[in-house]
Amino acid sequence: MNRRWTPRIIVLSGLVLALLCDAFVAHMLSVNYRETYRTTEAANGDLARALEEYMLRNIQGVEVLLSTTIDSLARNPSLLTPGNPALINELQQRVAPYPVANAIVVLDAAGNLLGDSLGNGGPGRERSFADRAYYQVQRDDPGRGLFIDVPVASRVRSKLVIAVSRAYLTPDGRFGGVVFVPLDYENLRQFFLSLNVGQRGTVTLYRDDGTILLRTPNADEFAGRDVRSNRLFTRHLPQAPSGSFEGSGMTDGTSRSISYRRVAGMPLVVTVARDPVEYLAGWKNNALYYSVIAAGLNLLIVGFGLGLARQWRLREDSEQALRDNFEQHQLVTENVPALIVHVGADGYIRYANRVAREWYAQPSAEASRRIDDYIDPSRAAEVRRKVDAALAGRTAAGEEKVAFPDGSERWCQTIRVPDRGQDGTVRGYFVLSVDITERKRIEDELRQAQKMEAIGQLAGGIAHDSNNMLAATLGNLDLLLDALPATESSSRSLVERAIEAAERVADLNRRLLAFARKQTLRPQITDVNQLVSGMTTILQRTLGETIEIEVAQDPMLWRCLIDPTELQNALLNLALNARDAMAGSGRLTITTANAVLDQPLDDGDERVTPGDYVTITVSDMGAGMPPEVARRAFEPFFTTKEFGKGSGLGLSMVYGFARQSGGTVVIASRVAEGTRVTLYLPSAGPGASDRPPAGAARLSRPETGERILVVEDNPLVGAMASTMLSSMGYRPVVVTNPTSAIAELERPEPIALLLTDILLPGGVTGVDLARQARRRWPELPILFMSGFADPSLVPDEFRATTTLLAKPFRLGQLSEAIVSTLAGTKVN
Known part of the structure; x- marks a missing residue:
């Protein structure tokens, strides 16, 4: 045989064996499935039989009680008078031996209560049952015998009962009335619930005409429902009084295994149904278990076959595997974003990856130098302790601030791991170092933000307490001004100046509360042109003489509904950013105009609805921003300024103000051309005017002394x-x-x-x-x-x-x- 065919024969044999194993497992699972189904069907049948016997035993007892009571009434017709104590006593003696019966009740031919075993029927305790179905059925067909009604609310006790009734006749053969026994519906329901058919299984009691008397679970939902069109009554019961079949649920359409039995001699049918999801759960677990075993065997067989086949090419393949392994190792170490260096016990560098060479400006990985050549002399003692620990077999880790040949400094998370041989001897160590400078910067910014939050809380508390004092001050000044006659102009002028000073302090408190995020916007109809013109002098003084401010205003500018103080803060933030972008000199342009949005404006975060807006554009001639920076300009704490020269909150506060006011802010910028920031603020309409602020003058109102x-x-x-x-x-x-x-x-x-x-x-x-x-x-x-x-x-x-x-x-x-x-x- 040709030796090169041997590996293929081994693999083919393994596949055949695996298929035989799978076929055997599939056969066993099929047999187990059929056995599980038969077992469930048998369990359902047994439970249905037990349920039939339970209902038969109870209903037969009730039927005997009804029959003996009717015979007694026939022998003693004198008992049939409303509230007759002898009748009630007779009924109490009759019902005592039958614990399943809560009571027994006798009605006359008109459906009125003659008496029951609970003592009802006498004067003041009369009741009519003429509207009850069991009365009407017995009245219309006195010879039908036993009739079991659907659950109804008892008129004697506040609970549901199932009435089992019979008619009794007068001596001349006419309909004389009804005797019925109310069975406790809740006790029967609890018994049905106690039957173990799983969480998704059902137990149902039908009247033989297809009416549901009781079904668990969801008994109240199904009681009284007519299901005579169900396959149980149209196909299976006409063929056999008991049996099993697969059927779908009436509510959820789930297929269930159903066993049914007609209660012998009674107008009742019982069914027990189980959900395959539950009774097949064990089979599914077995299927999963055996499938996993089969898969494991398959893998073992295939792996063993492949292993044998590989032995024929071991020498060539092992050499290629070594080459591939080295290339993969080099690919990973060269591209991982971390410094990796292998140092021998003699202190010479055995390997340095691309990141290490870039950080230390080494052109090639071939140069072999001592690790000491790259250690900052100022940190030599600290690094030596960690190196000695690694050479002693201990892992040393920690954060280090390292200076590099290009003059830069990096914070690094560094770990030195011993390199042990098979005999446990330390042959050197590995250095793994990750640049965490950005993480450090973010941590510093977080600490700064937390500090700002603490300052905000302090400012809010101070402003709150100050407002309490100002409330007393301003209130009393108003009262003093109100009390001074108009002729006391000099005194009134002093009070008015004091009120003005107090209001300025109140405005300062509002700013403090806004900084502490405890002050919401105070929108009012504002003339933006007037506000911008009034800020020009302040802006010029703030920005300095080297910044030229140009204002272009639309004379027909609409007014808008905003908080003017927050708009001033927004414009000041934008102006300061523009000054920094222009490096202290240039031209700042503020333009106002009306804008009508015919379609929603997408600002990148939320959509601004169409409508009338007032726009304020702040443009500068600064360095501009690349698109990736402009996209993040409104993010909280994002800044391109040096650490300590900007919090990254200015533009985010502008954006938050615009969005809270019902508008938005859009930024457009090009590198070396400048930046343009446009505020869209909702218009209040061309003719809108603000109401005068409430001051010291009180509203006219009849003084009724409330x-x-x-x-x-x-x-x-x-x-x-x-x-x-x-x-x-x-x-x-x-x-x-x-x-x-x-x-x-x-x-x-x-x-x-x-x-x-x-x-x-x-x-x-x-x-x-x-x-x-x-x-x-x-x-x-x-x-x-x-x-x-x-x-x-x-x-x-x-x-x-x-x-x-x-x-x-x-x-x-x-x-x-x-x-x-x-x-x-x-x-x-």
């Missing part, structure tokens, strides 16, 4: 609010905690409005107080106030009718909020 409950833990603010309310004609009641507030609300004299601070001491907030008050006094108007001017502090259930009054507030603002809340309208 009592207003003020809940404020700060005594200065509480006193100021009390004085303001008194000056407006109200009768204020000031308390410092929720407990006192509830006590005040419970007094006989009514409270017209609840004005409460949100943050209160003692663990109960103003919102909690408002919820308590709303539950007990649902018509009570409620007004919130807080030093954090964030409407999200007000829960959803109050936002439709309740306003948040931001501290500090003016006399006019308080007056407007009070009047609007009492009138049932919300102040925007």
